[in-house]
Amino acid sequence: EIGDFENFDLQSHWIQPKINRDFVKVHEPISLKRLVKVYFKEEIQQGIHTALQDAKATMLIFTEVYIKIKKSHVSSKDNMNVDEFADFDVELDDNRIKYGSIY
Numbered sequence: 001e002i003g004d005f006e007n008f009d010l011q012s013h014w015i016q017p018k019i020n021r022d023f024v025k026v027h028e029p030i031s032l033k034r035l036v037k038v039y040f041k042e043e044i045q046q047g048i049h050t051a052l053q054d055a056k057a058t059m060l061i062f063t064e065v066y067i068k069i070k071k072s073h074v075s076s077k078d079n080m081n082v083d084e085f086a087d088f089d090v091e092l093d094d095n096r097i098k099y100g101s102i103y
Helices: 032-040 052-070
Strands: 014-019 025-029
Touching: 032 052
Parallel strands: none
Antiparallel strands: 014 025
């Protein structure tokens, strides 16, 4: 349930594996802009944007993507509270953009 979560931080949850210049695997956080583009095929944060737009986008990611990942029982490798960005292909409803539009 949504009410079971006290704090939700996208940047501390989704990570992107990357090899740094010393050839060591590191993890980078994924931006809200990139998450929305990948999961919803929408462009956000173009030029000046508001905190309200960011909040709506975050809530959309939380309700339509994060909750489905957590319910799927395949999340969080090694029982960590992070998911590698490429690990999931979440099925979303066809009307997700109309219902949860960011704008």
